Amino acid sequence: MNTFKQPNWLDPAPFLEGVERINTLNSRIPTGPLEQKWEKHKGEIKLVNPANKRLIDIIIVGSGLAGSSAAASLAEMGYNVKVFCFQDSPRRAHSIAAQGGINAAKNYQNDGDSTYRLFYDTVKGGDYRSREANVYRLAEVSGSIIDQCVAQGVPFAREYGGLLDNRSFGGVQVSRTFYAKGQTGQQLLLGAYSALSRQISKGKIELLNRHEMMDVVVIDGKARGIIARNLVTGEIQRHGAHAVVLCTGGYGNVFYLSTNAMGSNSSAAWKAHKRGAYFGNPNFVQIHPTCIPVSGHYQSKLTLMSESLRNDGRIWVPKNLDDAQAIRNGELSPNDLEENQRDYYLERRYPAFGNLVPRDVASRAAKERCDEGYGVNKTGQAVFLDFASAIERYGKTEASTRNLKSPTKSQIIELGKAVVKSKYGNLFDMYQQITADNPYETPMKIYPAIHYSMGGIWVDYNLMTTIPGLYAAGEANFSDHGANRLGASALMQGLADGYFVLPYTIGDYLADEIRTGQISTDTIEFEQAENQVKATLDKLINTNGDIPVDDFHRRLGLIMWEYCGMSRNEKGLKKAIILIKKLRDEFYSNLYVPGDVNDFNPELEKAYRVADFLELGELMCIDALNRKESCGGHFREESQTDEGEALRDDDNYTYVSAWEYRGDPSDPKLHKELLKYDNIEVKQRSYK
Amino acid sequence: MQFTLKVWRQKSQSSKGAIETYHLSDISEDMSFLEMFDVLNDKLIRDKKDPIAFDHDCREGICGMCSMFINGEAHGPGRNVTTCQLHMRSFKDGDTIYVEPWRSSAFPIVKDLTVDRSAFDRIIQSGGYVSVNTSGATQDANAIPIPKEDADSAFDAATCIGCGACVATCKNSSAMLFVSAKVSQLSLLPQGQTEANNRVQRMVNQMDAEGFGNCTNTGACEVECPKGISLTNIARMNREFMKSSVG
Numbered sequence: 056m057n058t059f060k061q062p063n064w065l066d067p068a069p070f071l072e073g074v075e076r077i078n079t080l081n082s083r084i085p086t087g088p089l090e091q092k093w094e095k096h097k098g099e100i101k102l103v104n105p106a107n108k109r110l111i112d113i114i115i116v117g118s119g120l121a122g123s124s125a126a127a128s129l130a131e132m133g134y135n136v137k138v139f140c141f142q143d144s145p146r147r148a149h150s151i152a153a154q155g156g157i158n159a160a161k162n163y164q165n166d167g168d169s170t171y172r173l174f175y176d177t178v179k180g181g182d183y184r185s186r187e188a189n190v191y192r193l194a195e196v197s198g199s200i201i202d203q204c205v206a207q208g209v210p211f212a213r214e215y216g217g218l219l220d221n222r223s224f225g226g227v228q229v230s231r232t233f234y235a236k237g238q239t240g241q242q243l244l245l246g247a248y249s250a251l252s253r254q255i256s257k258g259k260i261e262l263l264n265r266h267e268m269m270d271v272v273v274i275d276g277k278a279r280g281i282i283a284r285n286l287v288t289g290e291i292q293r294h295g296a297h298a299v300v301l302c303t304g305g306y307g308n309v310f311y312l313s314t315n316a317m318g319s320n321s322s323a324a325w326k327a328h329k330r331g332a333y334f335g336n337p338n339f340v341q342i343h344p345t346c347i348p349v350s351g352h353y354q355s356k357l358t359l360m361s362e363s364l365r366n367d368g369r370i371w372v373p374k375n376l377d378d379a380q381a382i383r384n385g386e387l388s389p390n391d392l393e394e395n396q397r398d399y400y401l402e403r404r405y406p407a408f409g410n411l412v413p414r415d416v417a418s419r420a421a422k423e424r425c426d427e428g429y430g431v432n433k434t435g436q437a438v439f440l441d442f443a444s445a446i447e448r449y450g451k452t453e454a455s456t457r458n459l460k461s462p463t464k465s466q467i468i469e470l471g472k473a474v475v476k477s478k479y480g481n482l483f484d485m486y487q488q489i490t491a492d493n494p495y496e497t498p499m500k501i502y503p504a505i506h507y508s509m510g511g512i513w514v515d516y517n518l519m520t521t522i523p524g525l526y527a528a529g530e531a532n533f534s535d536h537g538a539n540r541l542g543a544s545a546l547m548q549g550l551a552d553g554y555f556v557l558p559y560t561i562g563d564y565l566a567d568e569i570r571t572g573q574i575s576t577d578t579i580e581f582e583q584a585e586n587q588v589k590a591t592l593d594k595l596i597n598t599n600g601d602i603p604v605d606d607f608h609r610r611l612g613l614i615m616w617e618y619c620g621m622s623r624n625e626k627g628l629k630k631a632i633i634l635i636k637k638l639r640d641e642f643y644s645n646l647y648v649p650g651d652v653n654d655f656n657p658e659l660e661k662a663y664r665v666a667d668f669l670e671l672g673e674l675m676c677i678d679a680l681n682r683k684e685s686c687g688g689h690f691r692e693e694s695q696t697d698e699g700e701a702l703r704d705d706d707n708y709t710y711v712s713a714w715e716y717r718g719d720p721s722d723p724k725l726h727k728e729l730l731k732y733d734n735i736e737v738k739q740r741s742y743k
Numbered sequence: 744m745q746f747t748l749k750v751w752r753q754k755s756q757s758s759k760g761a762i763e764t765y766h767l768s769d770i771s772e773d774m775s776f777l778e779m780f781d782v783l784n785d786k787l788i789r790d791k792k793d794p795i796a797f798d799h800d801c802r803e804g805i806c807g808m809c810s811m812f813i814n815g816e817a818h819g820p821g822r823n824v825t826t827c828q829l830h831m832r833s834f835k836d837g838d839t840i841y842v843e844p845w846r847s848s849a850f851p852i853v854k855d856l857t858v859d860r861s862a863f864d865r866i867i868q869s870g871g872y873v874s875v876n877t878s879g880a881t882q883d884a885n886a887i888p889i890p891k892e893d894a895d896s897a898f899d900a901a902t903c904i905g906c907g908a909c910v911a912t913c914k915n916s917s918a919m920l921f922v923s924a925k926v927s928q929l930s931l932l933p934q935g936q937t938e939a940n941n942r943v944q945r946m947v948n949q950m951d952a953e954g955f956g957n958c959t960n961t962g963a964c965e966v967e968c969p970k971g972i973s974l975t976n977i978a979r980m981n982r983e984f985m986k987s988s989v990g
Binding site: 124127128131142143144145146147148149151152161163196199200201202203204205206207208210211212213214215216217218219235236238240241242245248249250252253255256262264287314316317318350351353354355356358359484485488489491554555558601603605606647649650655657658 | 755771773774775777778781782785787788789791792793794796798799800801802803804805806807808823824828830832853854857859860861863864867868869870871872873874875876877878879881882883884885888889890891894895897898901902904905928929932934935
């Protein structure tokens with residue numbers, strides 16, 4: 056007997072009296088004061104007893120921070136877990152590439168940090184478009200993450216006294232970022248991977264590497280499993296489970312060029328969307344200000360230079376257009392320009408935060424200068440990130456520490472370089488490797504690039520999507536970062552969701568599944584889903600046109616970057632929608648995929664993913680068109696202050712856009728989750 | 744720039760492989776080695792030929808997925824770089840470049856330049872972790888001060904990306920550098936002490952079971968390691984192993 060009652064997301068939450076009923080999503084936030092919601096919810100949530108947990112199967116798709124941590128935690132609790140990753144090993148997931156750090160409100164530095172301040176900074180940084188209760192919970196569990204990681208043997212940076220070191224990140228005025236040189240994501244992921252490996256060795260987790268999720272299977276309105284493809288043999292498989300958790304990361308690769316890994320894709324999320332999961336705020340993507348600029352048409356990805364560099368690097372362009380021109384032509388070196396010939400435009404425009412303004416603000420400011428003709432590389436799309444003053448400052452401190460009497464300038468510089476090397480050595484090496492420039496001697500050249508998706512699958516407070524039994528965690532969901540994510544918060548959210556949120560909240564749903572018994576994959580729904588996957592693959596491989604898939608992907612990326620990138624307007628977005636539709640038509644008539652369906656075939660994998668990007672891209676434009684305000688990373692040219700800053704329209708847009716798929720990617724239906732701020736004053740974001 | 748590429752092609756694990764020759768022109772010196780392969784594959788696909796399969800993902804030197812044996816060196820010329828971070832400016836115009844997969848019986852070939860490195864995952868599963876549950880109910884992160892030198896050494900060992908260059912480059916196909924990096928990281932930290940004896944025994948046993956060879960101290964692994972993992976880790980693992988055997 057099935058006792059589960061489909062929750063009604065269209066029921067307005069209690070606080071939404073008087074609001075149009077039909078168009079309002081209920082995020083099911085617990086009642087009570089903000090700081091008590093999570094504890095209270097945990098106390099009231101339904102539990103599954105240990106014996107029954109052994110009867111429950113859970114599928115986790117993705118093995119990054121959220122996926123590995125969720126899988127390890129759920130397996131420890133006693134559930135049977137299957138983990139899927141498309142890479143050859145779960146340790147390759149792109150969380151590994153996160154550089155700078157992870158935030159936690161530990162207040163080890165005694166600089167006034169607190170749970171509330173981390174909450175406040177995150178909501179403000181997200182330009183008041185995130186969900187208050189979720190963000191508070193995130194801040195609340197942040198400290199436990201650091202405890203947990205240290206217990207696992209994550210080698211965070213330490214001070215000479217043996218205690219943990221911290222640094223600062225953009226958009227905040229405290230030092231709350233924990234780090235492991237410029238490889239924090241790697242160390243945290245390897246920590247989660249070790250916890251995952253431990254459960255694999257105990258037989259509680261079955262790992263399916265080089266497997267890709269192709270579709271979600273929904274039976275009687277609930278997620279009951281997935282269709283997967285073994286990427287080595289091409290075999291299509293059915294996997295049943297009582298719950299499915301998508302930890303599949305972001306969709307930045309819709310832009311083709313991004314800091315994401317080559318394989319990062321939106322297909323799991325998009326397939327879930329087509330099966331009934333609403334997509335939240337799809338247009339909210341983060342453009343990271345400090346990436347290595349594009350060098351040529353063959354460029355396959357962009358490389359991030361960690362935000363932590365803005366602790367010590369100063370961003371500038373020449374003050375005079377002639378100097379900028381001369382630098383572009385290689386006739387002038389940046390080191391030849393005197394201080395008064397340089398425009399440190401972030402320090403000039405935002406004296407309070409200077410070079411550490413949030414990412415969206417820093418990115419737009421760089422674009423503004425380059426659009427005005429002050430760009431400093433061949434393409435005119437780069438600004439300087441300069442470490443000369445940091446090297447000198449550190450050198451002086453170091454000389455004084457070593458008691459050097461009247462050190463020479465070159466002594467100071469040498470000492471300073473050593474300090475900078477100890478802090479950012481691996482990033483400097485990476486920069487030099489890619490560009491052949493030495494950043495100790497000449498300023499880095501940087502430019503903004505697509506980095507992170509704040510948008511994602513819509514989830515309620517329990518991280519459940521609008522398909523009961525289907526969950527989304529980490530970057531794959533939309534919930535915590537609003538319209539702009541603060542630096543060092545992605546790692547925090549991935550691990551918070553996986554270690555400390557989902558393991559509790561999933562019980563609320565699974566408690567009603569203990570009598571269900573094993574999920575049979577021998578049903579009409581599994582058969583239909585499998586046939587659909589096979590038909591899609593056949594269609595891709597049998598199109599037999601002339602153009603390789605990368606070509607379409609690159610063209611989609613250019614459309615998205617031009618019209619749905621750092622700056623958007625109505626005319627451009629409408630044009631983009633037409634262009635994307637055309638490109639989609641061409642894709643299905645002139646695509647060429649070599650090889651066989653039943654074989655190891657990376658081109659076919661790419662084609663399956665790009666087919667979904669071609670639909671998601673359109674939804675992003677539709678969403679950007681709908682949101683006529685500017686907020687966070689979403690800059691609508693029609694909505695800006697006199698000084699060119701993003702201007703929100705709180706009266707009309709204080710909501711999450713949650714899009715429902717209705718059979719045609721061009722015709723989604725908008726649902727709104729109204730956002731309410733009871734614990735924070737909503738105001739124009741200012742970093743001046 | 745132009746190049747002659749001699750690339751190992753092998754349809755599957757069971758089929759016989761061979762070197763095939765390709766000519767490429769109009770290659771920019773700013774391209775990465777993998778971007779040069781993208782150009783080659785684009786050409787092959789447009790000519791309706793089978794593109795070359797190779798592993799890659801992050802393309803920023805950290806995921807450990809890319810794995811090409813270039814002109815007899817794991818990850819090619821240059822030190823402390825992965826294949827994805829190797830740029831064509833490291834070669835001379837007109838060079839002939841040989842590209843092969845990692846070769847080790849413990850890393851069976853999947854296709855062309857793609858190999859199966861799941862043996863590494865199984866080694867970690869055998870003991871490369873601290874047995875602590877993820878409840879969060881552990882002690883405060885600052886409860887145990889750790890000397891900065893130890894934390895830094897643990898970090899240096901922990902930067903291993905699990906790419907397998909050490910195995911590919913070793914004449915014995917030894918995985919000692921990989922295994923010792925994890926053993927060292929955990930043995931340098933107080934959190935890893937409790938199970939140190941068990942860990943090293945189990946990981947070394949698994950390493951042997953996977954068919955990796957022994958270490959004869961040639962030091963080739965350290966030279967080719969893209970993360971500069973030091974040979975001293977192997978010495979430390981040997982000490983740990985001895986200690987656990989007599990203790």
